[in-house]
Structure formats: structure tokens, C-alpha cells
Amino acid sequence: MVDDAQELELSPDAEDEAEAYRLNKKAVASILYAVEIDDAAKLTELMEPLHAADIADLLEQISAFERTKLIRLYDREFDGEILSELDESIREEVVAILTPEVLSDAVRDMDSDDVVDLIEDLEDAQAETILGALEDADRVAVEQALTYPEYSAGRLMQREVVMAPEHWTVGEVIDHLRATPEEDLPDQFYHIVMVDPRLHPVGNVTLGKLMRSKRATPMRDILEDTFQIIPALRDEGDVAYAFNQYHLISAPVVDDEGRLIGVITIDDAMSVLDEEHEEDILRLAGVGEGSLSDRVIETTKQRLPWLAVNLLTAIAASMVISQFEAAITQIVALAVLMPIVASMGGNAGTQSLTVAVRAIATRDLTGSNVWRVIRRECLVGLVNGLIFAIIMGIVGILWFGSPALGYVIATAMVINMVVAGLAGTGIPILLERFGVDPALASGAFVTTVTDVVGFFAFLGLAAAVLL
Amino acid sequence: MVDDAQELELSPDAEDEAEAYRLNKKAVASILYAVEIDDAAKLTELMEPLHAADIADLLEQISAFERTKLIRLYDREFDGEILSELDESIREEVVAILTPEVLSDAVRDMDSDDVVDLIEDLEDAQAETILGALEDADRVAVEQALTYPEYSAGRLMQREVVMAPEHWTVGEVIDHLRATPEEDLPDQFYHIVMVDPRLHPVGNVTLGKLMRSKRATPMRDILEDTFQIIPALRDEGDVAYAFNQYHLISAPVVDDEGRLIGVITIDDAMSVLDEEHEEDILRLAGVGEGSLSDRVIETTKQRLPWLAVNLLTAIAASMVISQFEAAITQIVALAVLMPIVASMGGNAGTQSLTVAVRAIATRDLTGSNVWRVIRRECLVGLVNGLIFAIIMGIVGILWFGSPALGYVIATAMVINMVVAGLAGTGIPILLERFGVDPALASGAFVTTVTDVVGFFAFLGLAAAVLL
Structure with missing residues (x-):
């Protein structure tokens, strides 16, 4: 119904x-x-x-x-x-x-x-x-x-595959399909997979083309242009990528020896794509595998590791600050302004990081353009850094009446935002080279870098220039 | 080939x-x-x-x-x-x-x-x-x-649709398909859309089922169970959601009067799903519409607004700090420790926020469970807050030799992490109610809350207890 x-x-x-x-x-x-x-x-x-x-x-x-x-x-x-x-x-x-x-x-x-x-x-x-x-x-x-x-x-994959020998004609395939008992055919299928005598897939024919072709037409004359064979051990994320990239509707799966053993259809690939994205978003935010239906205790456990890493990061940043206690005691404005430098760097770093992590996932960031991308991110950091340096310089002068303080915060801002572009792009690229999922681990590293550099550049410059 | x-x-x-x-x-x-x-x-x-x-x-x-x-x-x-x-x-x-x-x-x-x-x-x-x-x-x-x-x-949608009157038999449809010139049929199609005399779609028949049914079978006997009609004005994101949720392969599109005017296929829905996810990830990181191939100047422009918002946020947080200059001058350890409280709150808030934004996008966060979800996030914040409060209390005592300082930072941590759970869930829900995309705007609000509350709770408690 x-x-x-x-x-x-x-x-x-x-x-x-x-x-x-x-x-x-x-x-x-x-x-x-x-x-x-x-x-x-x-x-x-x-x-x-x-x-x-x-x-x-x-x-x-x-x-x-x-x-x-x-x-x-x-x-x-x-x-x-x-x-x-x-x-x-x-x-x-x-x-x-x-x-x-x-x-x-x-x-x-x-x-x-x-x-x-x-x-x-x-x-x-x-x-x-x-x-x-x-x-x-x-x-x-x-x-x-x-x-x-x-x-x-x-x-x-599903194991129910509709296949036919490569030398068959349209008529032979149609007769065979009509003779096959209903329960031996998959619920939904879109292609006939043509195979050679060793059961190696050689091409797909869509049902639409099959129906409008003459009975005498050889199947090999109406094969689809785009055809991708998927090894059984391939990662499902790569499979989803291939479906999306090549607009596949279904693709044959083969064993070690290239023999047809099943078929993957686009609806399954779409679910995987959805899950992979979800995972990436949650990992970037340090949430792990969580879902809304988890209980409090499970959710707490999932989020704890990331918060623990963040605590170490924050303590590292605090240790940098503690090196400049003398300067802060003399000029308390430093304590007021220092979170701004770190926070702007952290945000710029997260921007670069997110773009890089996504580009790696979509295979858009490769050996051919890695240096161009890093250069671009640093340049973006430099330009935005200069713009906000001018603004913060003015804020420093107006708020605290000290041009020197304005100059220090402006310089620290530029330094930290260029470093943010470099770290935000370089860290995920490096992690990926070492086989670590960049979505999972990059955030903590990038924030550590921008916090440490932010506090060090600002307080260090202040200590050198103002005291 | x-x-x-x-x-x-x-x-x-x-x-x-x-x-x-x-x-x-x-x-x-x-x-x-x-x-x-x-x-x-x-x-x-x-x-x-x-x-x-x-x-x-x-x-x-x-x-x-x-x-x-x-x-x-x-x-x-x-x-x-x-x-x-x-x-x-x-x-x-x-x-x-x-x-x-x-x-x-x-x-x-x-x-x-x-x-x-x-x-x-x-x-x-x-x-x-x-x-x-x-x-x-x-x-x-x-x-x-x-x-x-x-x-x-x-x-x-594509406008080329393969349709047939609802009273036809399998044989009539097959004859009609074979009689239709090749160029009048879509490149790829998976269903025959059955329509009533007013061209309203009444059901889909898959080509697979069509091929294995007897010629005399009425088409209305082999309609698919799952069938969704899509109004032409529906947002493409909702369309992608429907394809993913109901495992659709293709769905008819109708005009204001419910007449069939086209069809959307799963490959297009998959592309939209991919783009929507991409957009959500980039928006959560404040990157806007950016792509790797944009030039430096375009990228700078895309990222600037978010950084400007962040600057305002950071300045607001600094103003809170400046209220406690006297306390910081007396106890410089406050300046050293205060970023930890803010940073932990910011991270916990981002975790809750990301889960909430995704749950809204996937229709998993609704009127029926909104209070349960908010309560859960606050509880998770409380439990994690207590754990890290104990750790930070000990760090405060060991590092600065002051149990009172440890007690202050521990209390501020618990407060900020509960607030993070509340703001991280409540803000995206509120924004969505007001018709603002929660992925776009929530981050800035949540960070403002956790920074302001973090600094205020820590410095305020310190001023009250330690001075």
C-alpha cells in the first residue's frame, strides 16, 4: 500500500x-x-x-x-x-x-x-x-x-547480485530475469553486472537501457561509461567518497582475486557519507562518538578525554603566563588584554584547521597543492592579523592610554595569527601523514600552539618593551 | 567504453x-x-x-x-x-x-x-x-x-520524467517505453511514476519489479511501499534529509496544485547532503562559504566577520577581568590560572553546542525531548566539572601552595561547566526558534557566555574569599 x-x-x-x-x-x-x-x-x-x-x-x-x-x-x-x-x-x-x-x-x-x-x-x-x-x-x-x-x-555490500555473462544479449538477460524466482532477486536493483568466465565484473548495464534496447542487442554494446570496481577490504568511507565523486548508483564488490561477491548500492553509500560527516563534526568538537540518546554517564566518559587534553593545554599556557608574573604585577593591563591575543589566534587557527581537515577528507588537499595552501593560510592570517592589529592598537591606546601597549598587542596579534594559519594547516597535514585522523587530534595541538604563542608573544614583547 | x-x-x-x-x-x-x-x-x-x-x-x-x-x-x-x-x-x-x-x-x-x-x-x-x-x-x-x-x-529536479497512467498494465508500460525515442527518456531512471488523470503522482514502480512482473499485471499492484511527494518549493536540505531518512531512490516533484513536474534522484540528493554537511562544519568554525581554491583576499573577507565577532567577545571578557585589577595586582596567580577556567568552559560549551546543532539538523532534537536534553547536558557539565574541579583544586594547592586558591578555582570550574552545558544547548535551540541558523551564530554566543562566566566566577570568588 x-x-x-x-x-x-x-x-x-x-x-x-x-x-x-x-x-x-x-x-x-x-x-x-x-x-x-x-x-x-x-x-x-x-x-x-x-x-x-x-x-x-x-x-x-x-x-x-x-x-x-x-x-x-x-x-x-x-x-x-x-x-x-x-x-x-x-x-x-x-x-x-x-x-x-x-x-x-x-x-x-x-x-x-x-x-x-x-x-x-x-x-x-x-x-x-x-x-x-x-x-x-x-x-x-x-x-x-x-x-x-x-x-x-x-x-x-549485499550478497544478492544480478549478474550475467558478458556475451549475452538483451533478450537472454530479460528471459533469465523473468525465469528467476522472485525471492532470489534483491529487493531493489538498478544494474545488471556483466561478468567474464572467471566471474570478474566487466561492466554495468542499467535496467532503463536494458528495457529500451532491442532483444538482439549484445549487452556489451550498452555498458555504462562510468564503472568502478570495489575491493571487499576497501574502507567504507572511501566507498562513499567514490559514489559521491563518480555519481555511482551501484558498484560491484570483488574478493582478493577480483571475483564478484556482492554489490553496494547508493543508498548504503549515502548513509555512510552521512555517518562519516557526523563523525568528523563531532570529532572536531572533541565529542567522540556521542549521540543524544546516550545516558549522562556515557556522555561524560566520551567527553572527558578531550577535556583532559584541553586541561593540559590550558596548564601549559598558564605556565607561560607564570614566567611573566613580575611584568603582570607591574602592569595589570597585561592580564586584562592577554586573553584577547590568545583567543583571536585560537579562532583563526580553528578556521584554518577546519578548512584543512575538510580538504583532506575530500581529497582536495594533496601533494600537488599543499605548499600553496599553507602559504595562502599564512597570508590570510597576516592580512587579518594586520587589520585586527590596527583595531587592537587603537583599543589599547584609548582604553589604557598607552601607545606602547597598543604597539605591543598589535605586534603580538599579527604574530599569533600568522602562526595560527601555519599551525591550523600544517598540523592536520602532518597528523594525516603519520596516519592519525586529523579531525580527532588537530584541535588540541592547534589551540596549544596559539595559546602558548599568543601569551608568550604578548607578555614577552611587553616585558621587553614596556618594563 | x-x-x-x-x-x-x-x-x-x-x-x-x-x-x-x-x-x-x-x-x-x-x-x-x-x-x-x-x-x-x-x-x-x-x-x-x-x-x-x-x-x-x-x-x-x-x-x-x-x-x-x-x-x-x-x-x-x-x-x-x-x-x-x-x-x-x-x-x-x-x-x-x-x-x-x-x-x-x-x-x-x-x-x-x-x-x-x-x-x-x-x-x-x-x-x-x-x-x-x-x-x-x-x-x-x-x-x-x-x-x-x-x-x-x-x-x-530534472524535468524529464518517465510517467504512466495509474490504470495501465505492465505490458502497456513496457510497450510505451520501447516506443519512446531514446532522446525523450532521461539518461538514468529507476522508477516509473504512476499518475492519476490530473497528473497527481500516486506511486512509484521500480524497473526491477516491472521487468519481472507478468505483462497483464496492473501497475497499481506493484507500487513501492515507500513513496514521498516533494513540493517544488521545498528546501533542498529537507529533500536530502527525506532521501536519507526514507531511503528513497527517486521522488516526484509537484507544483502548487500537486501536478507532477519533475523528479529528483538520489545522486542529486547525495550531493546536497554532502554540501549541507560541509556548510555546517564550516559555519561551526566560522569559516562561512570558503573553499581551498579561493584567493587570499576572498578568504580573508570570508573569515573577517567571525573574527570581528570574536574580538568583541574577547573584549567583553577583558572588561570583566578589568573589574578585578586590584585582586590581580595582589594575587598574580589569579592571572596565571584564570585562562584555565575560561578555556575548559569554552571547550565543554563547544561540545554541547556541536551535539545540539547536529541534533537540530537531523531532527533528533525536538519539542518532545528538549528539556531532557538540556537537563542531560547540564548534568554532564556538572559531573565533568566536579572531576576537573578536584584535579584543579589539587593543582592549585601544589602549584601555588594555597588551599583557598584551589577551592576557588574548583568552584569556578564547576559553575562554568554547568553553564557551558546550559548555554551550549540552550543557545542553538533559541536561535533556531528565532529562525537563525544555529550552526552559524551559536559559537560566538556560547564562547561569550563561558568566557564572561568563567572570568567572573573565578575572579569574583577570589576577590570575595582570598582578599
Whole structure:
């Protein structure tokens, strides 16, 4: 059945574009009310028009207490797809609430790649229950997929592939497809993968082209121009990059010997791209793997390491300041102004850093342009440094009535902003060369550099010039 | 022809996964050498195996001088797709280098939605040249698309749709498809959109299902379960969200009256998702719209506003410090330690902020859970604050030999980190309510709060307790 009512459910006021695809507050309230009064029929009726992805979002947004009650009441209708869509942190909890029968029913309908995605994050006991519920063929497929490393193309691919020998004609392929039993074909497929006798993929033919070609046309005459073969061990982030870069819709996955073993489709690549971005953003902010549904204690643990690193950084900066205690005692204005120099450097450094980290992730920062990029960032730091040096020089004179103080803060500002451009670009490049994820570690290093240089340049110059 | 040599070109050493899909340094050097010695034949030979997206990356990564020389030499082979793939900042420059004849040839092969994407960012004169080069039908299609607002579904969609009346059978659709001239069908399509007599879309049928169904099967019996209709004025970010959330492959676009006017496919949605993420990351770091290929002067301008805001923030914090000059003169350790409190608060605030901004973007932070999320962030701030308060209390005692100083810094730390959790979550939520992009503006506000509160709590407590 077509549920085009769904959008209406989610955003009743089509005019209000800001609310598009957002869970309707009223709908959520009605659902929670049905849960509260234990009205299973009403609950089923309210949940019916919702997509599994929206039900998953709903489960993530309500409290743990409401979640348990809702799932117990909704038990029988519980669909495997909801489990796939759930955030990891909630998934284990939900799997534990479901009765073994409901869980078995739910996973039996799922594609093998979705089952893999579901159980790879579960505890062993839960994973065993789910594996046990599968039919033999599906279980073997899932267990084989799990032999590939996490985050590899082998885990991401689906094993159901529609393939044909390279010498076939359009008519032969169509007849073969019509003769294949429904359950042996993937749910969704967009290409026929043409293979040579050793099962090496040689090209893709889109279904659209297949349908409008004459029956006698050799398949090799209507192969797609763009064709990318993906090794099973390739990192899923690289796979997502290739889909985005080459506008792929599906791509064959091969084993060590180049034999076709599966296919990855764009919707899976899109999910990976989304996750990788999310990870980059969170890592840049030092948040790790966190999600909104994590408990306080987990979130605290995730954020602690980054804050600890920041504490060390801050103490290092403080030690620089403590070298100039004498100067500060004589001119207290130094203590007032010094955070400005450090803060401007830190911000300029974060700007350069973010651009560099993204450019590395999108393969736009390479050996060919690394020096040009570093030079450019330093120049940008210099120009912005000069502009803010003039402003701060004036502020120094007006606020503290000391041209010399103005001159010192202006010079320190220029120095720190050029260093910020250099460190913001150079540090992520170096970390990447040494195999460390630049999104994860660069921030702490860059801030340390701009804090230390900022305080040292300002206080050092002040001590030399003003005392 | 199938260019499966392409991957080899890009990453000659298949074992080296870190280099997957990266432009090969040697290949780039050979290309630049061919350009230097003016060897057009060699250049064409070297460029031939490269995908348009890789050529665009290459053009972005070399210097402006090399770019001009390369394009002049490669002139005749220049493909429209390269233009689509180029970064905006480079595009205008490249269009200006191409001769009108080459440009006309290049754009005539492009799909209308790609032409729209190309010319919407060009200067009027350049856009006119390109429009003039198109055939009449294409020009009308492009001009119609341009009547929709930028970043709307209407701009993103392609106008070529494969549709059929809802009462047709599989056989009728297949016959119709085979009878349609090749040039009237889109390059790639995955669904047949079924429409009612008023041209309202009622469902999608995948080509895979069409091919394996009997000729007599009514199309309405094999409609897909998930079906989303997209209004032409919907924001492209919401469209990308819907594709990702509901795993759509293509979705029909309708006008005000619900009539089918085009279709959006997942590859376009994937590009938008990628751009939106990029924008969020850059905005969080205060970088605006920047890209690596921008010139120094443009980059400086993009980054200046954020740095100016930061300067105001820093000055506000300095004014708080200046209220406590007397205390600092008496106890210079205060100047040494005060940046630690502010910095820890700033980092904790950025963590909460980033999680909140992403949760708003992914519709995970809604009316139903906003208070629970704020409470959680404050609790996380409290727990982490207590942990670091103990550490800093000890540092204060060991470093400065003053238990009272340790107590002051510990208390200030707890206060600032709870405030960081509150401000980091509350500010983006408030900004979003007022229709301001939280990714763009929250950072400055949150840092102001944590700096001001950090300095005030620490210095104020010190003045009260220690003097």
C-alpha cells in the first residue's frame, strides 16, 4: 500500500516549510497518551502511517520509561526495519525488551546486509538469539559478511547480485530475469553486472537501457561509461567518497582475486557519507562518538578525554603566563588584554584547521597543492592579523592610554595569527601523514600552539618593551 | 567504453588503501609536464582515462597559471561535465578561458538540471552565452527551472520524467517505453511514476519489479511501499534529509496544485547532503562559504566577520577581568590560572553546542525531548566539572601552595561547566526558534557566555574569599 498520507502526518501544515519531515508534536503526544492508557488498538492505528525511520526517531526521543511501555504495547507489530533505523545506544535496550518470538519475526524479514548492520553492535548473547532466528541460508550470508572487517566494503555490500555473462544479449538477460524466482532477486536493483568466465565484473548495464534496447542487442554494446570496481577490504568511507565523486548508483564488490561477491548500492553509500560527516563534526568538537540518546554517564566518559587534553593545554599556557608574573604585577593591563591575543589566534587557527581537515577528507588537499595552501593560510592570517592589529592598537591606546601597549598587542596579534594559519594547516597535514585522523587530534595541538604563542608573544614583547 | 583502468590510474598501488581515490602525484606531474612542453597529444592521452570529477579536482589543485595553460591546450576535448564538477570559485575563471565554441559544445551535451546548476552561480554575461548555446527546448527548460528559488526542489529536479497512467498494465508500460525515442527518456531512471488523470503522482514502480512482473499485471499492484511527494518549493536540505531518512531512490516533484513536474534522484540528493554537511562544519568554525581554491583576499573577507565577532567577545571578557585589577595586582596567580577556567568552559560549551546543532539538523532534537536534553547536558557539565574541579583544586594547592586558591578555582570550574552545558544547548535551540541558523551564530554566543562566566566566577570568588 502507498502511504502518501505519511507526509501529512509528519508535517500537517504543508506551508510551514521549516517543519518539513519533523515529527509532529501533536502526533507524538497522542501516541504517548495511547501508551499511557494502555490502548493497543489506538497505538497501532496511530503508528500505522509512520515510516520505520520515523518510529525509530520517536523511540529515540521519548524517555526510557515511555519507550519500554510503548514497545511492550506495540509488540506484535514491531518491524525489523525499525531496529535497523535505531541509534546503536537505544538498539540494545530495545532488543532486550522485545520477546524472542517478536525479535525472530522482526529479523526474518530483513535483508542480510541490514541484519549484519544490526547485530554487529549488539552483545554476543543478543547477536546469537538473532542469528538463531534466521533461516539457514540467511545465517550463512550474515556470518560470512561478519568475517570482513568492520567498516569495510565487505560488510556494507549485499550478497544478492544480478549478474550475467558478458556475451549475452538483451533478450537472454530479460528471459533469465523473468525465469528467476522472485525471492532470489534483491529487493531493489538498478544494474545488471556483466561478468567474464572467471566471474570478474566487466561492466554495468542499467535496467532503463536494458528495457529500451532491442532483444538482439549484445549487452556489451550498452555498458555504462562510468564503472568502478570495489575491493571487499576497501574502507567504507572511501566507498562513499567514490559514489559521491563518480555519481555511482551501484558498484560491484570483488574478493582478493577480483571475483564478484556482492554489490553496494547508493543508498548504503549515502548513509555512510552521512555517518562519516557526523563523525568528523563531532570529532572536531572533541565529542567522540556521542549521540543524544546516550545516558549522562556515557556522555561524560566520551567527553572527558578531550577535556583532559584541553586541561593540559590550558596548564601549559598558564605556565607561560607564570614566567611573566613580575611584568603582570607591574602592569595589570597585561592580564586584562592577554586573553584577547590568545583567543583571536585560537579562532583563526580553528578556521584554518577546519578548512584543512575538510580538504583532506575530500581529497582536495594533496601533494600537488599543499605548499600553496599553507602559504595562502599564512597570508590570510597576516592580512587579518594586520587589520585586527590596527583595531587592537587603537583599543589599547584609548582604553589604557598607552601607545606602547597598543604597539605591543598589535605586534603580538599579527604574530599569533600568522602562526595560527601555519599551525591550523600544517598540523592536520602532518597528523594525516603519520596516519592519525586529523579531525580527532588537530584541535588540541592547534589551540596549544596559539595559546602558548599568543601569551608568550604578548607578555614577552611587553616585558621587553614596556618594563 | 568501460574505463575500469581509471581506478588504477588514480591509485596504482591497490594495496595502499590510504591512497584510494586520490589523484596520483605522478600522474599529475606527467600532466603538468605535458602542459609545460605544449604537447597536446600527450595531454589528451593522459587525461583520457580520468573521470570528469577527477579532472575538475586536478584543475582545482593546480595554480591559476597552470590551469589557464592546461585548458587552452586541452580546449577541444573539454567536456561539459567537468564544468559541473568544478568548484564555484574556479568555474567562472574556467568559463572565461574557454572559447565560445568550446563552451557551446560543452554545455549542449549536459542534462538540463546540470546546466541550471552551472549557470546559477555565473555572472549574467557568462550565463547568457551558455543559454544562447543551448537548443530551444533545453533553454526553455533551464529558464523555467531558474524561476524556482535557489536551493529549492524545483531547481534540483530534472524535468524529464518517465510517467504512466495509474490504470495501465505492465505490458502497456513496457510497450510505451520501447516506443519512446531514446532522446525523450532521461539518461538514468529507476522508477516509473504512476499518475492519476490530473497528473497527481500516486506511486512509484521500480524497473526491477516491472521487468519481472507478468505483462497483464496492473501497475497499481506493484507500487513501492515507500513513496514521498516533494513540493517544488521545498528546501533542498529537507529533500536530502527525506532521501536519507526514507531511503528513497527517486521522488516526484509537484507544483502548487500537486501536478507532477519533475523528479529528483538520489545522486542529486547525495550531493546536497554532502554540501549541507560541509556548510555546517564550516559555519561551526566560522569559516562561512570558503573553499581551498579561493584567493587570499576572498578568504580573508570570508573569515573577517567571525573574527570581528570574536574580538568583541574577547573584549567583553577583558572588561570583566578589568573589574578585578586590584585582586590581580595582589594575587598574580589569579592571572596565571584564570585562562584555565575560561578555556575548559569554552571547550565543554563547544561540545554541547556541536551535539545540539547536529541534533537540530537531523531532527533528533525536538519539542518532545528538549528539556531532557538540556537537563542531560547540564548534568554532564556538572559531573565533568566536579572531576576537573578536584584535579584543579589539587593543582592549585601544589602549584601555588594555597588551599583557598584551589577551592576557588574548583568552584569556578564547576559553575562554568554547568553553564557551558546550559548555554551550549540552550543557545542553538533559541536561535533556531528565532529562525537563525544555529550552526552559524551559536559559537560566538556560547564562547561569550563561558568566557564572561568563567572570568567572573573565578575572579569574583577570589576577590570575595582570598582578599
